[in-house]
Amino acid sequence: MKPTVAPFPAARPRRLRSAPALRKLVRETTLTSDDLIWPVFVRDGDAIEEPIPSMPGVTRRSIDKVVDAAIEAQALGIPAICLFPYTDPALKTEDCAEAWSPDNLVNRAIRAIKSAAPDIAVMTDVALDPYNINGHDGYVVDGEIVNDETVEALVKMTVAQADAGADIIGPSDMMDGRIGAMRRALEAAGHRNVTILSYAAKYASAYYGPFRDAVGASGALKGDKKTYQMDPGNTDEALRMIERDLTEGADMVMIKPGLAYLDICQRVKSTFGAPTFAYQVSGEYAMIEAAAQNGWIDGERIMMESLMAFKRAGCDGVLTYYAPAAARLLNG
Numbered sequence: 155m156k157p158t159v160a161p162f163p164a165a166r167p168r169r170l171r172s173a174p175a176l177r178k179l180v181r182e183t184t185l186t187s188d189d190l191i192w193p194v195f196v197r198d199g200d201a202i203e204e205p206i207p208s209m210p211g212v213t214r215r216s217i218d219k220v221v222d223a224a225i226e227a228q229a230l231g232i233p234a235i236c237l238f239p240y241t242d243p244a245l246k247t248e249d250c251a252e253a254w255s256p257d258n259l260v261n262r263a264i265r266a267i268k269s270a271a272p273d274i275a276v277m278t279d280v281a282l283d284p285y286n287i288n289g290h291d292g293y294v295v296d297g298e299i300v301n302d303e304t305v306e307a308l309v310k311m312t313v314a315q316a317d318a319g320a321d322i323i324g325p326s327d328m329m330d331g332r333i334g335a336m337r338r339a340l341e342a343a344g345h346r347n348v349t350i351l352s353y354a355a356k357y358a359s360a361y362y363g364p365f366r367d368a369v370g371a372s373g374a375l376k377g378d379k380k381t382y383q384m385d386p387g388n389t390d391e392a393l394r395m396i397e398r399d400l401t402e403g404a405d406m407v408m409i410k411p412g413l414a415y416l417d418i419c420q421r422v423k424s425t426f427g428a429p430t431f432a433y434q435v436s437g438e439y440a441m442i443e444a445a446a447q448n449g450w451i452d453g454e455r456i457m458m459e460s461l462m463a464f465k466r467a468g469c470d471g472v473l474t475y476y477a478p479a480a481a482r483l484l485n486g
C-alpha cells in the first residue's frame with residue numbers, strides 16, 4: 155500500500171500533528187492493559203517481597219504476595235501473569251524431579267492464584283533450568299544437552315502445571331519436538347483448553363543476565379545455551395521454528411528477547427498471522443532502569459515508547475516487568 159500524498163502546500167503533514175485531539179484520531183497503533191503479560195518471581199516463605207538488585211523495582215515474592223500481585227493485575231485489567239520460581243538450591247538435582255512435583259512452588263502458586271483471582275490467566279514456564287543442578291534447560295549427559303530425554307521430563311512438568319490449573323503453558327526450553335509431545339499429553343490428560351504459548355524463537359542472548367540472578371541460576375550455569383537457543387544472526391531459522399511449533403500445536407508464539415529482535419516480530423506476524431508475543435526481557439528492563447536512575451533518560455516515557463514499538467511491529471502483546479506500571483499509566 156502506497157499512500158497518496160498531495161504536493162506542498164496542499165499537503166502539510168504537520169496539520170494532523172497540530173493538536174492532541176488530531177494526533178489521537180490518526181494514531182495507528184494503540185497499547186492497552188489488554189496487551190500485557192506480567193512475569194512474576196515466586197519464592198518460598200510468607201509475606202516476603204525481596205528486591206532483585208539487577209532489576210530495580212522487581213521482587214521475588216512469597217506465594218501470598220504473588221496472590222496479591224494477581225489480584226492487583228486483575229484490577230488493572232492485565233489479562234495474564236507468568237510465574238518463574240526461585241528454587242531452593244537444595245531442591246536442584248540431576249534428574250530435576252522437583253520440576254513435576256505437584257507441590258512445587260509454581261504449582262502451589264497456580265492453585266493459590268486460581269482460588270483468589272479466578273479471572274486472571276496463569277502462564278507457566280516449562281524448562282528444567284530452575285530445577286537443574288547445572289543450570290541448563292535440559293538434561294546434561296557427558297557434556298551434551300540431550301533432547302529426547304529432556305522432552306519426556308518437560309511433558310511431565312507440563313501435565314503437572316495443567317493439573318494445578320495453569321491456563322497458558324510456556325515452553326522456553328528450545329528442545330526439538332516438545333510442542334507436539336506436550337500437546338498430545340495435554341489432550342490425553344483431558345486438558346483440551348490449556349493453551350501453549352511457545353517460546354518458538356528464543357535467541358542465545360546476553361540480555362537474560364539479570365533474570366538468571368532473579369531465579370538464582372547465574373552461579374549454577376556451566377557453559378552457555380548456544381546448542382539449543384538460536385544464533386542472533388538468524389532470521390529464516392526463526393520462521394522455521396515458528397512454523398514448526400504452530401504445526402505441532404502451539405496456540406501462540408513468542409520471540410525473545412524483544413527490542414533487539416523487532417524485525418523477527420514483524421516478519422513472524424506478517425508471515426503467519428498467528429497470535430504473536432514478544433518478551434521484553436530482564437536485560438532490556440535493567441538497561442532502561444539504570445539509565446533512568448542516572449537521570450539520563452525519562453524512564454516512564456521510554457517504558458511506554460518501547461512497549462508501543464512491540465505493538466507497531468505487529469505483536470499482539472508483550473511479556474514485560476513493566477506490566478503493572480504501564481497499566482497504571484494507561485488506565486490513569
Ligand SMILES: NCC(=O)CCC(=O)O
Pocket residue numbers: 279326361362363364365366434435436437
Ligand atoms: N525463560 C525466561 C528467561 O529465560 C529469561 C527472561 C528474562 O531475561 O527476563
